[in-house]
Structures are given as C-alpha cells and as structure tokens.
Amino acid sequence: MPRPIRATISAGALAHNLMVAKAYASGARLWAVIKANAYGHGLERAARALEAADGYALLDFQEAARLRVAGIDRPLLMLEGFFKPADVALLHKYALTPVIHNSEQVEMLRLAALPGEIDVYLKVNSGMNRLGFTVDSLRPAYNAIRLHPQVRNITLMTHFADADGAGGVKAQLDWFNELTKPFEAGQRSLANSAALIAFPETRADWVRPGIMLYGCSPFSDRSAASLGLKPAMTLGSEIIATQHLQPGERIGYGFSYEAVGEMTIGVVACGYADGYPRHAPSGTPVLVNGKRARIVGRVSMDMLCVDISDIPEAYIGTPVTLWGEGLSADEVAAAAGTLSYELLCALAARVPVSEVA
Numbered sequence: 001m002p003r004p005i006r007a008t009i010s011a012g013a014l015a016h017n018l019m020v021a022k023a024y025a026s027g028a029r030l031w032a033v034i035k036a037n038a039y040g041h042g043l044e045r046a047a048r049a050l051e052a053a054d055g056y057a058l059l060d061f062q063e064a065a066r067l068r069v070a071g072i073d074r075p076l077l078m079l080e081g082f083f084k085p086a087d088v089a090l091l092h093k094y095a096l097t098p099v100i101h102n103s104e105q106v107e108m109l110r111l112a113a114l115p116g117e118i119d120v121y122l123k124v125n126s127g128m129n130r131l132g133f134t135v136d137s138l139r140p141a142y143n144a145i146r147l148h149p150q151v152r153n154i155t156l157m158t159h160f161a162d163a164d165g166a167g168g169v170k171a172q173l174d175w176f177n178e179l180t181k182p183f184e185a186g187q188r189s190l191a192n193s194a195a196l197i198a199f200p201e202t203r204a205d206w207v208r209p210g211i212m213l214y215g216c217s218p219f220s221d222r223s224a225a226s227l228g229l230k231p232a233m234t235l236g237s238e239i240i241a242t243q244h245l246q247p248g249e250r251i252g253y254g255f256s257y258e259a260v261g262e263m264t265i266g267v268v269a270c271g272y273a274d275g276y277p278r279h280a281p282s283g284t285p286v287l288v289n290g291k292r293a294r295i296v297g298r299v300s301m302d303m304l305c306v307d308i309s310d311i312p313e314a315y316i317g318t319p320v321t322l323w324g325e326g327l328s329a330d331e332v333a334a335a336a337g338t339l340s341y342e343l344l345c346a347l348a349a350r351v352p353v354s355e356v357a
C-alpha cells in the first residue's frame with residue numbers, strides 16, 4: 001500500500017471559481033493563469049477544468065507544448081516571453097503569444113524569420129520594477145515590434161505589485177495610463193486576482209486571475225469563502241501512530257513542544273517532503289476526522305504531530321485534512337507565515353493526485 005497521503009483536485013471547484021472570476025471580469029476576456037503546473041493542480045487537468053477561459057497564461061515552453069499535445073487549442077500567453085533565439089521558432093509552431101519585456105527580446109524577434117503571424121504582448125514597467133519597458137524604452141520597443149511583418153496585434157500590459165495590500169493600484173495604474181496614452185490602438189491587460197476583485201477600473205480588455213481560480217483569497221483580510229470561492233485542492237492523509245504523553249514529555253525534533261498536561265498525539269503521514277511547510281509552528285490548524293485540531297512540535301520530513309486529546313475517536317487510519325475542503329489553505333498559510341500560493345505550488349511530486357468532479 002502507498003502512504004495514505006493524497007491530494008484531491010476538484011474540477012468542479014476550478015470551473016466554479018472561473019465563473020466567479022468571469023462575473024468579476026464583467027465582459028473582459030480572461031487568461032486563466034496556469035503557470036507552475038497550474039499552481040500545483042496539474043497542468044492538463046486544470047486546463048480542461050478551466051476550458052471556459054478565453055486562454056491560458058503560463059511561462060514554460062515545455063508546459064505550452066504539453067498543452068498543445070493534449071489537444072488544447074486555446075490562445076496561450078507566455079508571461080515571460082521567450083528566453084533564447086531558438087524559442088522564437090516555437091512561437092508560431094505552438095501558436096503562442098509572448099510577453100515581450102526587454103530589448104533583447106525585441107532584437108531576437110526582429111532577427112527571427114517567423115513562418116506566420118503572431119500576436120504579442122508588450123509589458124510596461126509601471127512601478128513594480130521587475131519586468132517591462134518604461135519611459136525611455138517603451139516607444140522604441142513598440143516601434144520595432146510594430147515594424148515586424150509577422151506581428152499582428154500588440155496588447156499593452158502591466159502587473160500590479162500591491163493590489164492585495166495597502167498600496168493598492170492607483171499609482172501604477174496612473175503611470176501605466178500616462179505611459180500608454182500615446183499608443184491609442186490595441187488592447188490592454190492589467191488585472192491579477194486581487195485587482196480584478198478590488199479594482200474594477202483595472203479590468204480593461206483581458207484579465208489574468210490565478211490564485212482565485214484555485215479557491216484561495218489574494219487578500220489577508222478577506223476569506224476565499226466570503227468571495228464565493230471553493231478550494232480546488234485538498235491535501236489529506238491519515239494518522240499512522242498515536243502517543244500518550246505525560247506532563248513534561250516532549251515531542252519530535254528539537255523537543256520543541258512540551259506537554260503541559262496529559263495529551264494524546266496523532267502522528268500524521270505528511271511532512272515537508274510532501275510540501276507541507278516545515279516552518280509551520282505549533283498551533284497550525286488541521287482537521288482530524290473533520291474536527292479542528294492543531295499541530296504540535298516540529299514538522300519533519302515525512303510526518304507531523306497533531307494534538308488529538310479532544311478527539312477521542314481519532315486513531316490509526318483516521319483521516320486528516322491538511323488544507324482544502326473545510327480548512328482553507330489561506331488559513332494554514334497564514335499560521336505558517338506564508339501564502340497559499342506557496343503551499344499549493346510546493347505540493348511534492350511524490351504525493352499521489354486524484355481528481356473528483
């Protein structure tokens with residue numbers, strides 16, 4: 001028998017969350033962001049469940065090729081464009097829309113003899129200072145791409161650094177509008193999940209939600225459930241051993257947790273080699289047989305310990321939910337000092353994945 005840990009992906013939840021995103025988009029077209037193996041959910045699986053999207057955004061050429069091999073013919077937006085001249089040939093082969101964000105890419109494109117037409121996104125650095133052109137470089141890049149005989153449409157895009165935080169989008173949005181004012185024609189794409197939900201003025205022609213499609217909230221103060229989102233990934237396992245502790249006895253590596261009274265501990269087959277955050281402290285929530293409990297002591301490679309003193313029926317074989325249905329990954333992530341993005345993407349390859357409708 002394999003270890004009892006498994007991740008379950010709900011195709012229905014993915015499809016539902018897409019409908020929620022589409023409602024926010026109110027008519028704007030939607031790239032479903034499925035980079036990083038669809039935030040850990042499985043590339044082809046997520047693409048199929050999200051088939052009502054207008055296209056998919058990702059960044060790995062091998063993943064793009066896999067989608068084409070799987071028969072997925074929707075537009076594909078390559079969020080980091082291309083990396084080497086050899087990649088440029090793949091743009092037409094796989095009908096990819098690259099995001100062009102630096103002058104080296106402009107030059108690679110200029111020198112390439114494309115066998116047919118492609119669409120291009122041109123990324124504007126509106127203040128995040130990660131990718132994109134700004135004041136001096138935007139016009140030359142635009143002109144060079146415009147002159148390319150095989151470039152059909154140019155869409156101007158940017159990305160927000162703090163749509164989910166106190167900074168909001170105003171400064172970046174104003175700067176983007178200022179920079180792109182001279183470029184009347186063409187479409188625009190700005191919004192990630194947080195901007196899509198919180199800032200209707202960023203919706204433009206194409207929105208690019210990621211995290212909300214997977215049923216997590218981009219905001220620390222608004223739950224996914226309050227946004228109408230359903231968890232798409234549930235990470236579950238089982239208790240594989242129990243221990244009865246007397247006051248003063250300690251648990252796990254570093255003896256970091258000491259029993260204050262008599263306690264019963266359930267040892268769960270899930271550790272950091274499965275993708276559970278090693279830095280999750282004592283107190284991080286889990287569900288044992290559907291009831292809330294908390295982890296105690298350090299997370300080890302293959303196991304973690306849970307206080308099951310108040311769950312008398314808990315024994316070897318009792319199901320444990322690490323996150324997902326009934327326990328938001330956002331809440332677990334917050335307890336562990338990280339984001340649900342990281343938990344979902346970190347799901348380890350050794351965890352078997354199954355799909356439910």
Ligand SMILES: Cc1ncc(COP(=O)(O)O)c(C=O)c1O
Nearest residue numbers: 033159192193194208209210211
């Ligand atoms: C350029 C770009 N657009 C959209 C997204 C989706 O963001 P989110 O998952 O916060 O909705 C990302 C993700 O990092 C991104 O890099």
